[in-house]
Amino acid sequence: MDIELNVNGDMLHVVVSPGEVLIDTLRESAGLTGSKKGCATGDCGACTVLLDGRPVTSCLVLSVSAQGKGVTTIEGLADETGLHPVQEGFVAMGAVQCGYCTPGMVMMATAVLAEQPHPTDAQIRAGLAGNLCRCTGYGKIIAAVQSAALMMAEEA
């Protein structure tokens, strides 16, 4: 099927099979390999992207059904002025080890901060409950999100 997807503000024409899920289209057809495919069953959160601003696991979204919606991937966060504050926070706090969960964590964290600009650690943990990391123990990830919240408050 020929479909048109709005990814990071660009209209992409891609050919997909009817049962194809968004993570595969993003990685294989659109060349956007930042989003990771971890479990492919909606359990790990590595494939998290924003769909009309709401974080979803892109392994459970049919590409056909994503037509007409705005998709934001990790590639869409940074702009010409530099990294997104959440990305800066992850770098500053050393919140990355193997890195496989990181794009999903970052996308989910941007959604958490959009809803709650001054979150408690508990709110961050609840927000990131669907993102699994087997390396960091989560401590530095929480610190990274808090650091991003501070940066965003200063910028505002």
Place this chain on the structure above:
Amino acid sequence: MASILEVICPTDVDGVLSVLGESDRNPRVVAGGTDLLLQYQHWSGPDVTIVDITGVRSLSEIIEEDGGLRIGATVRLSDIIGSAQVAHHFPVLIEGAVVVAGPQIRNLATIGGNVCNASPSADTVAPLLVLDAVVRLLSGSGKRSVPLCEFFAAPGQTVLEPGELLESIWIPLSSPKTKASYTKLSPRRAMDLAVVGVAVALWREDSSLRTRIGLGAVAPTPLRAFSAEDVVNGAGGMDSVLAEEAGQEAAADASPISDVRGSARYRAAMVERLVARSLQDLGGRLKNGNVGE
């Protein structure tokens, strides 16, 4: 392996029902897809046509109607959690929705899907059972309503007929003094299924107590613990003896299996404890009126 032949995205209910009437296309309704897409990846049955109903606006509404709240089939769990109407009338439904999987899944998964998937452990179903919910079904030949407690047939199976669509879930408004709670027992707080799920609603009618008790993950389908309810219904007040007795009856109402999440014995014991504890908590809240709420 079978495959998904095509995906159809109707924008109105008639469009959905018309595709559902074409049985040779093997149409399957999908909303959030968080359960079904995984099933179709390992599907050994015939090829399917997916009917994505999330583009039908009328199915995604929450509306007060006929003395109750009608929640459309494609209302997402995150929208249930954020709904002021649901929070006002049925906070116990939010207690169930908020413990399903994680935030990304709750942004996709729908209330209609959680019901139609007919998992014995579905976290919104036990709360809906104690709220006395009714499912409204549509097909090309008409509509019908089925009490939720009669909707489930077996694990993964409902009384939905081929060509039928779950249009909405209707919940009668209850007395504002009704107290209800949902307790999910699971080793992890997120991304896990319930070992046992217990929902209880408790209220007063005239001067005697009335209750509904819903159980998840302890039988082939979610179920009402009717004989436990009988222990409580008509009693003058809640105390530990009555709560314990109802807990024991609820454990007898359950027919759990042993699996990776817990043994049948453990599940029965936890039903007993959680029902007794819920009844005592709710009894206390009922007595204290709205203090602290």
